[in-house]
Amino acid sequence: MRSIPVPxxxxxxxxxxxxxxxxxxxxPGPAAAVRAVGVHKRFRTRAGVVTALQDVHLEVAxxxxxxxxxxxxxxxxxxxxxxxxxxxxxxxxxxVFGKAPRVAREAQDYGIAFQxxxxxxxxxxxxxxxxxxxxxxxxxxxxxxxxxxxxALVGLSDFADHTPAQLSGGMQQRVAIxxxxxxxxxxxxxxxxxxxxxxxxxxxMQTELVRICAExxxxxxxxxxxxxxAVFLSDRVVVMSPRPGRISAVVPIxxxxxxxxxxxxxxxxxxxxxxxxxxxxxxxxxAGTPAVAAPETxxxxxxGVDLR
Amino acid sequence: xxxxRAGLRRAGVALxxxxxxxVLWEVVKAVVPDTGVHLGTASLLPRTDxxxxxxxxxxxxxxxxxxxxxxxxxxxxxATLSAAVFTLGIALVGxxxxxxxxxxxxxxxxxWRVAEHAVLPWVVLSQTVPLVALAPLVVGxxxxxxxxxxxxxxxxxxxxIASYLAFFPVAVGALRGLQSPTAAQVELFRAQAAGxxxxxxxxxxxxxxxxxxxxxxxxxxxxxxxxxxxxxSTGTRGGIGRLVVSYAQAASGDPAKPWAALLGAAVxxxxxxxxxxxxxxxxxxxxxxxxx
Numbered sequence: 001m002r003s004i005p006v007p008x009x010x011x012x013x014x015x016x017x018x019x020x021x022x023x024x025x026x027x028p029g030p031a032a033a034v035r036a037v038g039v040h041k042r043f044r045t046r047a048g049v050v051t052a053l054q055d056v057h058l059e060v061a062x063x064x065x066x067x068x069x070x071x072x073x074x075x076x077x078x079x080x081x082x083x084x085x086x087x088x089x090x091x092x093x094x095x096v097f098g099k100a101p102r103v104a105r106e107a108q109d110y111g112i113a114f115q116x117x118x119x120x121x122x123x124x125x126x127x128x129x130x131x132x133x134x135x136x137x138x139x140x141x142x143x144x145x146x147x148x149x150x151x152a153l154v155g156l157s158d159f160a161d162h163t164p165a166q167l168s169g170g171m172q173q174r175v176a177i178x179x180x181x182x183x184x185x186x187x188x189x190x191x192x193x194x195x196x197x198x199x200x201x202x203x204x205m206q207t208e209l210v211r212i213c214a215e216x217x218x219x220x221x222x223x224x225x226x227x228x229x230a231v232f233l234s235d236r237v238v239v240m241s242p243r244p245g246r247i248s249a250v251v252p253i254x255x256x257x258x259x260x261x262x263x264x265x266x267x268x269x270x271x272x273x274x275x276x277x278x279x280x281x282x283x284x285x286x287a288g289t290p291a292v293a294a295p296e297t298x299x300x301x302x303x304g305v306d307l308r
Numbered sequence: 309x310x311x312x313r314a315g316l317r318r319a320g321v322a323l324x325x326x327x328x329x330x331v332l333w334e335v336v337k338a339v340v341p342d343t344g345v346h347l348g349t350a351s352l353l354p355r356t357d358x359x360x361x362x363x364x365x366x367x368x369x370x371x372x373x374x375x376x377x378x379x380x381x382x383x384x385x386x387a388t389l390s391a392a393v394f395t396l397g398i399a400l401v402g403x404x405x406x407x408x409x410x411x412x413x414x415x416x417x418x419x420w421r422v423a424e425h426a427v428l429p430w431v432v433l434s435q436t437v438p439l440v441a442l443a444p445l446v447v448g449x450x451x452x453x454x455x456x457x458x459x460x461x462x463x464x465x466x467x468x469i470a471s472y473l474a475f476f477p478v479a480v481g482a483l484r485g486l487q488s489p490t491a492a493q494v495e496l497f498r499a500q501a502a503g504x505x506x507x508x509x510x511x512x513x514x515x516x517x518x519x520x521x522x523x524x525x526x527x528x529x530x531x532x533x534x535x536x537x538x539x540x541s542t543g544t545r546g547g548i549g550r551l552v553v554s555y556a557q558a559a560s561g562d563p564a565k566p567w568a569a570l571l572g573a574a575v576x577x578x579x580x581x582x583x584x585x586x587x588x589x590x591x592x593x594x595x596x597x598x599x600x
Contacts, residue, residue, distance in 0.1 A: 084499055108501060110499075114492045114495070116490065118490060118492035118493045120493070120514070120515075122593050132500045135501075
């Protein structure tokens with residue numbers, strides 16, 4: 001048997017929740033899925049040194065869905081990449097389930113999905129979903145069983161033997177999500193996974209993601225440009241601002257738990273209120289919005305260049 | 309099967325193109341005066357008399373006749389075929405050597421950026437060295453090699469020189485192919501804690517196939533050219549290179565004969581490229597276009 005879906009958080013038993021000054025850690029419990037303390041990230045470019053992230057504090061609890069939202073260049077993707085150990089922070093502390101990101105990556109504690117599905121065109125849909133298992137030496141029969149489960153979960157059971165080129169963009173992205181879930185990660189990192197999809201497909205995918213997350217019990221860090229998307233999916237929305245990239249507000253979303261979010265919610269008054277709250281936080285009008293706590297960082301820091 | 313039909317259609321088109329070329333040959337022969345076309349002292353079009361441009365049917369007929377006046381001389385066709393088989397064998401050995409060398413170089417250059425910067429210019433430079441200058445050197449080195457019971461033979465030098473031409477397109481094509489996976493695909497493998505070796509086998513090599521196949525075909529054609537040139541410049545007997553030279557000496561009295569040998573050399577290149585084309589059938593799963 002391989003990893004267990006939900007972390008039991010044995011290691012750093014008591015989480016000192018005082019480290020996150022912004023909105024605090026909402027729930028006490030096992031080791032936080034993600035914990036960032038005073039994280040800075042600077043890139044050296046030809047135009048000079050660019051501060052992509054400045055003094056970021058964030059804690060994502062196990063099973064929690066957190067969206068990172070903000071304009072281009074606010075460092076939201078960079079933050080995700082730091083958690084995934086695709087980049088290293090310049091300074092500050094970052095841990096995933098109490099471990100260094102590198103250890104967490106090697107232990108396959110997280111699954112990841114990008115804006116580009118990044119499927120291997122020479123493999124069937126099933127082959128793509130099995131890829132992570134194959135890379136980690138899981139036996140053929142176990143792989144096949146897991147792939148069947150995952151394809152059923154994302155509603156692509158009938159397409160197992162198709163090639164990626166035969167699928168629509170939305171279906172390809174669902175394959176990518178199934179692949180990210182293959183190792184039953186307790187953390188899912190998603191970098192604008194629906195960014196390239198049309199609005200209708202996008203909303204359907206969001207509803208499905210809510211269901212999938214509820215079934216897998218994984219914590220999610222979700223990078224997006226879209227306010228309604230962030231509100232619909234999240235327990236908390238982390239609003240970031242650029243130059244230098246930093247967290248400017250954290251908006252808790254008080255909607256029914258992710259298990260019960262359905263299409264009807266999109267027309268609910270609470271949904272609109274939350275959208276408004278996030279929008280105001282994004283545009284810097286922090287006053288009056290519920291539970292917005294901006295961690296004050298040095299204002300007027302050196303200007304940088306948009307990173308993405 | 310649509311694949312079979314497409315293959316037949318391609319073969320048909322190639323055949324028609326060949327016929328058109330033959331007809332053009334005869335048309336030029338008929339239209340341009342035997343002495344060629346001159347403007348002052350400059351020759352615009354070459355001579356077209358039977359000695360310079362024998363009729364297509366004369367060349368074909370010559371194939372069926374005896375190679376020389378000797379009593380047991382084989383026909384030109386038989387002599388050309390056996391020479392072609394000899395050269396094809398050497399060229400394939402050279403090709404295989406070149407493919408292995410080219411692939412290793414490409415993997416090396418992909419693995420270390422520094423290696424790419426250090427090696428690639430030399431790879432390009434290597435192709436500017438004239439083969440004719442290289443051939444005697446290789447033969448000289450080979451002659452001094454002691455390989456225990458194994459004797460270094462002339463054909464091995466030829467194969468080595470052929471590989472020297474063949475490795476180049478393979479190295480360049482394979483490098484491009486190995487570098488072709490998107491950033492998202494590479495990061496996905498990294499995120500899944502796949503090491504460099506796993507990434508090479510499961511991602512880079514399969515992704516390289518569409519770039520590699522044309523390079524392998526090109527390598528086969530250059531291996532044939534390399535083998536023929538090396539045969540001539542090392543004085544190796546039995547191959548098509550030698551045949552081309554010895555038939556050319558008969559050109560003044562027997563103009564169709566050198567053309568027969570050239571025909572053999574051309575067919576040889578086609579066969580070599582075709583054999584490699586079969587590889588494409590085996591690897592067709594990997595020939596898909598990239599999807600996002």
